[in-house]
Amino acid sequence: MKNSFVxxxxxxxxxxxxxxxxxxxxIDPFDQMIAPNLVAQGIxxxxxxxxxxCRGTIDQKAVVVIATEGKFQGGGIGEVSGAxxxxxxxxxxxxxxxxxxxxxxxxxxxxGVRLQEANYGLLSISEIGNLIVALKKxxxxxxxxxxxxxxxxxxxxxxALMSYLIxxxxxxxxxxGPEVIExxxxxxxxxxxxxxxxxxxxxxxxxxxxxxxxxxVTDSVEAIQAAVSTAIKERVDSHRSERADFYLSLLSxxxxxxxxxxxxxxxxxxxxxxxxxALPTITESQEFVSDSVxxxxxxxxxxxxxxxxxxxxxYYGASxxxxxxxxxxxxxxxxENPMYRVRNGEVGLVEGFRMGQILEAIYxxxxxxxxxxxxxxVIDVPSQAYGYNEELIGIHMALANSAAxxxxxxxxxxxxxxxxxxxxxxxxxxxxxxxxxxxxxxxxQEINVQAMSKASAGRVTNRTIEEIEAAAEKVPxxxxxxKNFTRLGAVYAFLETVVSQETTEDSVNxxxxxxxxxxxxxxxxxxxxLTNRYTNQIAVDGGRVETNKVFKKMNEEWNG
Numbered sequence: 001m002k003n004s005f006v007x008x009x010x011x012x013x014x015x016x017x018x019x020x021x022x023x024x025x026x027i028d029p030f031d032q033m034i035a036p037n038l039v040a041q042g043i044x045x046x047x048x049x050x051x052x053x054c055r056g057t058i059d060q061k062a063v064v065v066i067a068t069e070g071k072f073q074g075g076g077i078g079e080v081s082g083a084x085x086x087x088x089x090x091x092x093x094x095x096x097x098x099x100x101x102x103x104x105x106x107x108x109x110x111x112g113v114r115l116q117e118a119n120y121g122l123l124s125i126s127e128i129g130n131l132i133v134a135l136k137k138x139x140x141x142x143x144x145x146x147x148x149x150x151x152x153x154x155x156x157x158x159x160a161l162m163s164y165l166i167x168x169x170x171x172x173x174x175x176x177g178p179e180v181i182e183x184x185x186x187x188x189x190x191x192x193x194x195x196x197x198x199x200x201x202x203x204x205x206x207x208x209x210x211x212x213x214x215x216x217v218t219d220s221v222e223a224i225q226a227a228v229s230t231a232i233k234e235r236v237d238s239h240r241s242e243r244a245d246f247y248l249s250l251l252s253x254x255x256x257x258x259x260x261x262x263x264x265x266x267x268x269x270x271x272x273x274x275x276x277x278a279l280p281t282i283t284e285s286q287e288f289v290s291d292s293v294x295x296x297x298x299x300x301x302x303x304x305x306x307x308x309x310x311x312x313x314x315y316y317g318a319s320x321x322x323x324x325x326x327x328x329x330x331x332x333x334x335x336e337n338p339m340y341r342v343r344n345g346e347v348g349l350v351e352g353f354r355m356g357q358i359l360e361a362i363y364x365x366x367x368x369x370x371x372x373x374x375x376x377x378v379i380d381v382p383s384q385a386y387g388y389n390e391e392l393i394g395i396h397m398a399l400a401n402s403a404a405x406x407x408x409x410x411x412x413x414x415x416x417x418x419x420x421x422x423x424x425x426x427x428x429x430x431x432x433x434x435x436x437x438x439x440x441x442x443x444x445q446e447i448n449v450q451a452m453s454k455a456s457a458g459r460v461t462n463r464t465i466e467e468i469e470a471a472a473e474k475v476p477x478x479x480x481x482x483k484n485f486t487r488l489g490a491v492y493a494f495l496e497t498v499v500s501q502e503t504t505e506d507s508v509n510x511x512x513x514x515x516x517x518x519x520x521x522x523x524x525x526x527x528x529x530l531t532n533r534y535t536n537q538i539a540v541d542g543g544r545v546e547t548n549k550v551f552k553k554m555n556e557e558w559n560g
Contacts, residue, residue, distance in 0.1 A: 005224045006147040006170050010052045010067035013107050013146065016221045017065055017228055022056035026557045027084055033550060035080045037117050038073075040474045046072050049080040053088045055558075058105070059229050064092050067107035070149035076114025077155065079477070082124020083534075083550035089131040090551075091558050096138035103232055104135060105142045106162070111177065112153015113426075113451040115461050119477040122426075122451050123490055125154035126403070126434035127530050132161045133241075133407040134529070140164060142231050144224060145171040145204070145213070152177050154430050154451075160400035163237040165212075166227045167204040168219040173212055174202035175396035175427055176386050183456045184386040185341065200262055201392050209266050212394045214238050240397055241404040244357035247397070249275040251349060257338045259388045279361055280311040280354065290332050292345060293422035293501045294380030298330040300503040301376060301419075301511070312337060313345075314354040322374065323516040327362055329355065330378035331432055341387035347428035348385030352398025355432060359405025363412060372414040374519050375406070379433040380422025383453070399431035406435035411529070415522035417515050420482060420491075421501055424449045437527055438492035438518035440511065441482050444501045449485040489539025492518050492532075 008016060015023060027033055029047035038045045050072035054065050066085055068075040077085075085106075095102045113121030132141050140163035145151045147170030151159045156175050159165055167173065176184075178192035191197060200206055207213045214236070217223040250272045254260065285308035289295060295315075299307055302317040309315045312334035319326045333345035342348035359375075366372045385395060410416045418436030425448065433439070441447070451457070454465045463471075472479035476487045486494045493514040498507045525532070534544035534551075 010069035014054045014065045018056035023054040026053045037475045051081040051084045062102045065105045068110045070109030075110030077121045078114040078117035079120035079546045083547040086127045087551045087554035103139045107144045108151040109149045110155045112155045118451040130407045147171045156396035157400045160397045161241045164231045166215045167213045171204040172202045180456045181386045241400040244353040246274040247353045248277040282317045294330045295332045296503045297378045297421040300508045302328045326374040328376045341385040346385040349398045352402045356401030356405040374415040377418045379420045381428035382423045383425045384427035402431040415519045417518045437522045440493045440514045442498045447482040448480040450480045489543030
């Protein structure tokens with residue numbers, strides 16, 4: 001076996017970590033669980049769909065090691081590949097809940113969502129993140145980013161949720177790939193041809209300085225083995241997805257109206273002492289605030305007639321308009337925002353950390369109550385922020401704080417109901433909306449649900465926009481319209497007659513009625529996880545057929 005861990009294929013990496021002869025692969029290539037959505041697009045599939053899952057031991061401790069194969073579709077997550085991870089982690093969680101300790105180790109070599117299956121990837125990544133949050137109550141979740149592709153996209157959010165993250169100096173970790181930032185924000189924001197810029201921003205050495213990864217080791221099998229073994233033994237947890245106050249107080253000291261130097265940021269980070277940051281306050285305004293869809297629906301669903309937040313982009317407030325006292329949240333555009341990459345309603349550093357802070361406060365307020373308040377998330381997010389400062393500081397950690405906050409509330413018994421009133425795109429949707437117990441969607445042609453803009457998706461996949469649209473005719477998960485998204489089974493209530501995003505009396509009443517029904521459904525089923533997404537009738541009949549096939553096979557093979 002090669003001594004370089006980076007040079008190994010996914011299956012070899014798994015074998016290198018496990019105790020000799022202890023490994024048993026689950027859903028191996030002979031099971032032929034291929035991705036039919038790739039076949040439908042004329043793309044050659046792989047018999048393991050780029051994911052290797054093995055039960056075994058490390059230093060005689062029971063583990064499940066999961067590895068993504070970066071050489072296949074850039075390690076992207078689609079329906080089958082995502083379902084293999086979700087099914088394995090579901091079993092790991094059940095074992096730990098039963099008192100049988102099993103520690104998950106995930107080896108990431110991935111660009112995030114597999115764009116050829118787009119929305120399947122988004123759903124899968126949110127479900128993986130949910131399970132990681134649940135697992136950390138029992139055991140550490142260890143991540144390894146060896147190199148080659150690195151860890152990008154939604155899977156970088158996943159990496160930030162893990163207890164401990166190990167990398168080699170050949171690895172990169174970031175939310176947005178350099179080419180995507182250049183496509184969305186321009187070459188002056190990030191020059192994708194500047195290799196030094198890329199490595200100095202998202203390379204592992206700087207990621208260690210920026211506390212994005214916990215340990216950088218030599219690229220050798222022995223060094224990775226030792227680091228993973230120590231992390232398991234010491235049960236470490238960096239709590240990266242629960243550091244809102246630290247980063248909010250840090251951000252308040254930085255001038256983010258222009259690109260920072262790496263040296264200035266590292267110095268500020270190393271000198272910073274965490275301070276408690278006050279929660280945003282919501283008041284009534286006498287002035288025009290916003291005409292955005294998210295603002296109008298926040299206004300319609302809360303007790304405020306003209307709300308204004310002390311944090312211009314992040315809103316939350318009590319509401320007595322539902323069957324139970326609820327808290328409504330939303331992300332709002334702010335044209336005056338000094339962080340220029342989030343002026344159109346994008347979810348950036350402040351938005352992710354602030355929402356995480358708010359959700360943690362709600363958790364603390366309700367933790368001793370027998371009945372937890374519902375959370376209603378108004379979803380109108382055009383994307384995450386594409387910017388140099390965002391990547392340098394670690395926007396994926398900010399989004400992880402928000403995603404973890406929603407997951408923690410749901411798992412504690414808060415019904416989390418997402419209302420898709422506007423766009424729901426990419427990492428922004430993962431942070432704000434996709435951890436919902438139930439999703440409700442308006443039937444507006446203005447609403448897009450997707451993993452990436454068409455222009456960026458075309459650049460990454462080497463397709464024209466026309467080719468992407470043609471592929472969507474065969475694979476609904478690639479389509480951008482909300483109606484096709486409902487075909488995947490993730491939407492609890494699709495309001496067919498609400499064809500406008502306007503907050504008319506009828507549309508507001510329909511949304512309130514749907515939210516009440518969703519809250520009741522969550523209460524009656526005691527549903528604290530996301531299993532309803534792939535077990536409801538629409539999902540079983542067609543939306544998540546492959547997911548359910550993978551679960552059935554994993555159930556058969558789990559205990560040998």
